[in-house]
Amino acid sequence: MAEILREGNIFHLRNDSISYVLCGMPGGVVAQLYFGARLERVNAANLLRHAGVPADGSFDVQESMLDRLPQEYPAFGLGDMRQGAVAVVAPDGSWAVDLRLTGAELPGEKPALAGLPATRGEGSAALRLRLRDAHTGLEAELDYAIYDDCPAVARSARLINGGDAPLTVERAYSLCLDLPDSDWELVTLAGAWARERDICRRPLVRGFQGVSTRHGASSHQTSPFMALVRRNTTEFSGEAVGAALVYSGNFVAAAEVGQFDTTRLLLGVNDDGFSWLLESGEAFQTPEAVLVYSGEGLGGMSRGFHRLWERHLLPARWVGRPRPVLLNSWEAAYFDFDADKLAAIAGAAAEAGAALFVMDDGWFGRRNDDSTSLGDWQCNTGKLPGGLSALGERVRAMGLQFGIWMEPEMISPDSDLYRAHPDWCLHIPGREGITARHQFVLDVGRGDVQEFMYEAVSRTLRESGAAYLKWDMNRNFTNIGSAALPASRQKETAHRYILGLYAVLDRLTRDFPDVLIEGCAGGGGRFDAGMLAYVPQFWCSDDTDALCRLRIQYGTTLVFPPSTMGCHVSAVPNHQTGRTVPLETRFAVALGGSFGYELDPRALTEAERAELRRQVAFADSTQSLRLYGAFYRLLSPFEGDDTAWMSVSADLSEAIFTFVRAQARPNAMPPLVRLRGLDPARRYEVCQTGEVYGGDELMRVGLCCPLAPQGTGDGCSVLYTLKAVNEA
Ligand code: GLA
Numbered sequence: 001m002a003e004i005l006r007e008g009n010i011f012h013l014r015n016d017s018i019s020y021v022l023c024g025m026p027g028g029v030v031a032q033l034y035f036g037a038r039l040e041r042v043n044a045a046n047l048l049r050h051a052g053v054p055a056d057g058s059f060d061v062q063e064s065m066l067d068r069l070p071q072e073y074p075a076f077g078l079g080d081m082r083q084g085a086v087a088v089v090a091p092d093g094s095w096a097v098d099l100r101l102t103g104a105e106l107p108g109e110k111p112a113l114a115g116l117p118a119t120r121g122e123g124s125a126a127l128r129l130r131l132r133d134a135h136t137g138l139e140a141e142l143d144y145a146i147y148d149d150c151p152a153v154a155r156s157a158r159l160i161n162g163g164d165a166p167l168t169v170e171r172a173y174s175l176c177l178d179l180p181d182s183d184w185e186l187v188t189l190a191g192a193w194a195r196e197r198d199i200c201r202r203p204l205v206r207g208f209q210g211v212s213t214r215h216g217a218s219s220h221q222t223s224p225f226m227a228l229v230r231r232n233t234t235e236f237s238g239e240a241v242g243a244a245l246v247y248s249g250n251f252v253a254a255a256e257v258g259q260f261d262t263t264r265l266l267l268g269v270n271d272d273g274f275s276w277l278l279e280s281g282e283a284f285q286t287p288e289a290v291l292v293y294s295g296e297g298l299g300g301m302s303r304g305f306h307r308l309w310e311r312h313l314l315p316a317r318w319v320g321r322p323r324p325v326l327l328n329s330w331e332a333a334y335f336d337f338d339a340d341k342l343a344a345i346a347g348a349a350a351e352a353g354a355a356l357f358v359m360d361d362g363w364f365g366r367r368n369d370d371s372t373s374l375g376d377w378q379c380n381t382g383k384l385p386g387g388l389s390a391l392g393e394r395v396r397a398m399g400l401q402f403g404i405w406m407e408p409e410m411i412s413p414d415s416d417l418y419r420a421h422p423d424w425c426l427h428i429p430g431r432e433g434i435t436a437r438h439q440f441v442l443d444v445g446r447g448d449v450q451e452f453m454y455e456a457v458s459r460t461l462r463e464s465g466a467a468y469l470k471w472d473m474n475r476n477f478t479n480i481g482s483a484a485l486p487a488s489r490q491k492e493t494a495h496r497y498i499l500g501l502y503a504v505l506d507r508l509t510r511d512f513p514d515v516l517i518e519g520c521a522g523g524g525g526r527f528d529a530g531m532l533a534y535v536p537q538f539w540c541s542d543d544t545d546a547l548c549r550l551r552i553q554y555g556t557t558l559v560f561p562p563s564t565m566g567c568h569v570s571a572v573p574n575h576q577t578g579r580t581v582p583l584e585t586r587f588a589v590a591l592g593g594s595f596g597y598e599l600d601p602r603a604l605t606e607a608e609r610a611e612l613r614r615q616v617a618f619a620d621s622t623q624s625l626r627l628y629g630a631f632y633r634l635l636s637p638f639e640g641d642d643t644a645w646m647s648v649s650a651d652l653s654e655a656i657f658t659f660v661r662a663q664a665r666p667n668a669m670p671p672l673v674r675l676r677g678l679d680p681a682r683r684y685e686v687c688q689t690g691e692v693y694g695g696d697e698l699m700r701v702g703l704c705c706p707l708a709p710q711g712t713g714d715g716c717s718v719l720y721t722l723k724a725v726n727e728a
Contacts, residue, residue: 002125002146004106010044011104011127013146013153018293020146020153022072022129023048025059028100030072030129030142032178035153035241037295050180061098068260070178073099073131073142073157082258083208083266085176086157088278090136091165099131099140110145113156115499117246117533118288119312123148137163150308151300156288161278169276173252173268174245175289182206182257184228187240187298189555193220194543194576196524197555199638203231204263210254212270216441216477216494217521218248218528225559226253228263233297235633236676240294240301243267244559246313247287248530249498250274273480275491287530298558299676303630306561310628313529314564317513318536322623323563324355324401324516325616326468326596331544331570333600335362335369339384343394348601350398352609353616356468356596357395358403363388365415371438374410375417377456379463388464396465403468403516406460408453409501410439410474417452424449426493428481436475444504445496446484453504461512471505471535473521498530505534518566518594527556527564537566537594544570544598545577546589547662547715550637553592554645562647563627565593569615571603581715583608587615588658588717591626592645595619622721625649625656632676637662648677652695655684655722659705664714672702684722692725 005012009024010033021033021042033047045055052068053059066079076084077096089095105128110121127144139160146153155175161167184204188211189197211222218224224245230238243265245251250270257263267289276284290308294300310319327349329342346357364380365373379387388404395402411418411425413435418425425440427433433440442449461469482493509517519526519535523542531538541552549567556565567590572580590596601609619626629647637643646657659673678684680696686703693703705718 002123002148004125004127004146006104009101010042012039012042013125013127013144014038015146015148015151017151018146018153020144024101024104025053026057027059027061028102028131029059029061029066029069030101030131032070032072035177035179035291036239036293067258070180070262072129072176073140074176075099082264083254083256084171085173085266085268086140086159087171087271088136088138088159089168089170091167095170097133097138098135099133099138101129102132103130104128110154111143113288114285115502116285116287117313117502117530118156119145119154119246119290119308121145122312132162136167137161138167147308147312149311150292151294151304152290152292152308154288154290157286158283159278160283161280164280166280167278169278169284170274171271172276172284172286173266174286175243175265175267175291177241177243177265177291179228179263179265182261182263183230184263185231185233186210186255187227187229188253189223189225189558191220191222193522193525194541195548196220196527196541196552197223197558198551199555199558201229204228204255204257206257206261208254208256210252212252212254212272213250214270214272216249216480216497217473217526218251218530220522220525223559224251224253224267224528226255226265226267227298227301228255228265229298235299235636236297238297240298242292242294242301242305242559243289244305244529245287245289246529246533247498248501248526248528250494269495273491274495276495277489277492299632302558302633305559306631309529309532309564310561313533314536315509315534318516319563320624320628322620323537323594323627324468325353325619326356326358326403327354327601328358328360328470328568328596328598330360331575331598335367337362337383339386339391339394342391344602345600346395346400347398348609349597350400352601352612354400354597356401356403358405358468358470359391360405360470361407363404372412372414374407374412374439375415377406377460388460392465401467402464403470404460404464404466405470405472406457407472407474408457408504409442409444411442412439423483426477426481427479427483429483431479434478436478439475441475441477443482443484443493443497444500445482445493446500450500450504454507457508458511461515466515468516468518470518470520470539473526475522502530502534509534524552524556527560532560532564537564539566540593543576544568545574545579546581546586547579548577549589550643550660550662553589554633554637554643557631557633557645561627562593562631566596567591567593568596568598570597571599582713583611584719585660585715585717588660588719591619591622591719592658594627622656625654629655630677634673634676635659641665642671644673646675646677652677652679652682653724657703657720657722659718661707661716662714664712664716670704670706672704674702675699679724682724685725687721687723
């Protein structure tokens, strides 16, 4: 049960597993005292003394260096020499900020955030602190929430200009967490297109370190996430503090180890290329940041995030619900198709038992390659006579749902849309526009552009009767400037874009609640909690090679649950790597997420097509276990050739286990993998072999995984389902 205990100006947020403690100091600076495993009682004197506060509790900003004090929302300029969380330029040109506590409220459940996605508040306890800077009139509302059912705290800040003159916000992070020591290692995610989310772990060093993006999106290159772990923390044990931002644009995630070997974590919208003009009375809302604490290693942290997103963030109507096994036309046909070819591929998908056929890029305008037509969302009736409705009907007549691809945020210079509205893209007048994949980025912060996007998408959904939409976004921002904003507001462009994107997604998901939207950004280039508030699944990567996918999917599960990852079986040799991986291993790996195909089944042998039918049936029957079970990473592809993971049902009666050996190893004993999360007191049958083992045995001894005979090649796998059996 989440609760907020108040003793004077000490606030203790806690639930069954964690505590977060903060304190209004004499004079009003808000100090941060603790985040970690649950505390029964708090005597703040101990923690304050550590921070240099005299034993009598008196605290004087003049003399007691702020540089020592752990703080909730610090700023640079008045004694704290570490990186601040907030910077605001006053009318006199100064930019120091000194926010002091003026009041605190307990609003019951956590309120929603205006204009931004955030975790839902059912089953939470919330705290709002009000602060004010006397010099500028800047006010801040710091919002906190703790949940009954997750080891997590959510935080956000709202800055309000309570003075008479305009203020310019130059930095407004969502989170500052000051921890009393620096004996941590920093975990972040790093990648590139087709190589998303490698896990990076390194010791913290004195000074400033972290990750950030300027791509306009949360990016392929990193993710709005970081974790601190103790040196001895493993996947299964030890402390881990995870922080994630519910945001899809430019961000900073940083850790600063200061002169006293304390650690400050900062997370928020990137202040590089950002500012926000606040007229008198106006407010700026930061995105929400969430903190997860685990005493059970990185695995415990991940399960904390997974549960938080599943229960409080992902669109509620899609959680727990089966996802249709789909076949996507991209790698089957690319731009080269007509209605008959698509219908033939769809027919083969139906034969395999798939539930959804998705037509990818290439159906609109004059789009026969990637050089043209983004923005011209009219069906190319040369390719598809009868239009979207005819193709949709034809596919539905086969017993399949129909799905469609769009890239609504983009505009090709060679498009009717660009010729009509050259001002609608991000651009800097007088500078040459930089194209990428031959396209510009629409200025999604503009109301007229949002209206256009909504109209284009909703018309397409209506015409096609689509039950599924793949919402793509295929390039980084350049030439960041908006024709709709005055010079003083140009640095608002990138954040206004993300607010506009959320507004469109919010409207569409309300108006088309039954359309399953899968996010995509050149694969996993915007795979973040902000997008996942609207789209329950995201195409994990444009790399569909099963062995590459081991790393991509493993890294993604650090923060996001299997249900959110779009994972498909594709053809061999693989189109990205040229590698041939056995079909059963491609299948086992794609089962790690929302499952589908990215190939033309007509090109398979009769035996392979029969195999597909068995695969689809298996994927369907194991959906809830695979997608919504408690997820355990067992062996890491970042540490060796072997990768293994498993999911366990909530009542511990069922589990599914996957093992993959990337490189064949001659003369090796069969692997023995210790399972996790089972009931040690129960016995489990391995359904594929009929053998029965104790849960304790499987977790302490391990499960032996006999691989295919020697000489079979790379990429062997074992896939087992386990069921608890009644004792005879
Ligand atoms: C991006 C996506 C792919 C595919 C293409 C179509 O690269 O990630 O899956 O949809 O666009 O152009």
